[in-house]
Amino acid sequence: MLPRVILHTATSLDGRITGFPADLDVYYSLAAQWNPDAILFGSETVLAAVRDNPSLEIPPEHEEMFTPPEDAEKDPRPLLVIADSRGRVRCWDAIRKWPYMRDVLALCSSSTPEEYLAWLDGRRIGTIVAGSDRIDMRAALEMLHTRYGVNVVRVDSGGTLNSVLLNAGLVDEISVLIHPFIAGGKADPTLCDPLKAGIPELQIPLRLQSTEVVGDGIVWARYMVKGRTET
Ligand SMILES: NC(=O)c1ccc[n+]([C@@H]2O[C@H](COP(=O)([O-])OP(=O)(O)OC[C@H]3O[C@@H](n4cnc5c(N)ncnc54)[C@H](OP(=O)(O)O)[C@@H]3O)[C@@H](O)[C@H]2O)c1
Structure with missing residues (x-):
């Protein structure tokens, strides 16, 4: 659905x-x-926000920032989803701190660089991979529903x-x-x-x-x- x-x-x-x-x-x-x-952002929208607020881009790294929130499934706040098949958004940990969202999720495709997928995985950021070149948005939205109840x-x-x-x-x-x-x-x-x-x-x-x-x-x-x- x-x-x-x-x-x-x-x-x-x-x-x-x-x-x-x-x-x-x-x-x-x-x-x-x-x-x-869920709230869906395009990667350019996030990169524009980083340009306006450069401190978003390179937050100080420490283990606590990479920890997904506890009880995310019971949290009524929306999931923040960023479409980023080219692996350009690197400010996920700062975004994870926004108080309005329960957690973050990346939409990627088969063309997304392996390095980026590993980088996301290392930060325990969930991913949906849909589409070969760019993201197949229909498949991605269907997966958002089936996997995350969106x-x-x-x-x-x-x-x-x-x-x-x-x-x-x-x-x-x-x-x-x-x-x-x-x-x-x-x-x-x-x-x-x-x-x-x-x-x-x-x-x-x-x-x-x-x-x-x-x-x-x-x-x-x-x-x-x-x-x-x-x-
Ligand atoms: N006034 C408002 O209400 C408002 C709200 C939001 C944003 N904005 C402004 O909008 C600007 C950004 O807009 P934008 O149009 O440049 O970028 P955008 O829509 O934010 O980002 C482009 C998105 O489209 C995806 N995309 C492009 N071609 C695709 C395709 N063929 N198939 C699937 N996905 C595709 C890209 O994915 P990949 O990254 O995977 O390529 C990327 O996620 C910023 O200046 C921001 O401030 C204004």
């Missing part, structure tokens, strides 16, 4: 997902309402992973927080970046579910993906 998948994104009025003051309090207060079992996934990611998931028919809902701000600058990254994902033909019909004004003039629009189970 596939989990329910929700893309949750903050944008400027001109469709940018960076380069404007996103209201993170509003973003995260609404993000909790789906009660997700029924709802919230995707806090950039336009590349969003496009891959949409193109594979895996997304149920898109939640957009449109901020009253023109970010200007260069076009990317945006909510969907099919060119970067290698799928320029991407087209996804949506049905508007609701709109609401939240926070300081932010329009919260929720769309269901036509053809998916609409609840």
Whole structure:
């Protein structure tokens, strides 16, 4: 079975997902309402966070940081999942310390360097290997359900992973927080970046579910993906 998948994104009025003051309090207060079992990040999103906060990258290494939390199965907090087939994210131990997650998990593929898989294993970071070159997201989501009991996934990611998931028919809902701000600058990254994902033909019909004004003039629009189970 596939989990329910929700893309949750903050944008400027001109469709940018960076380069404007996103209201993170509003973003995260609404993000909790789906009660997700897992939060999915693209590797570029994590690497961008490291660029903004370099101390994430090389945390001091000590045994305690590599220890998975006890009783993770009983912990109601979501699992943090990072899609990283190329083995570029190295700040797992710092992320494992975030108080909002019960544990971390890497999605990899058969092309993921052996060195990286061994590195993850040495840090007792769980992995799902799906796909030959890039990650087969359908298979990975199915494994998230069967192995980890994940029924709802919230995707806090950039336009590349969003496009891959949409193109594979895996997304149920898109939640957009449109901020009253023109970010200007260069076009990317945006909510969907099919060119970067290698799928320029991407087209996804949506049905508007609701709109609401939240926070300081932010329009919260929720769309269901036509053809998916609409609840
Ligand atoms: N405003 C917001 O709400 C918001 C939220 C999140 C992120 N962001 C911003 O978004 C930016 C990053 O966005 P991004 O689009 O560059 O990157 P991204 O979506 O975060 O990362 C790209 C992901 O797509 C995967 N991928 C690419 N092609 C694939 C394929 N063919 N099959 C399977 N997986 C594939 C990559 O996997 P591999 O690593 O395995 O190649 C990687 O995990 C950052 O600046 C971040 O700050 C904004």
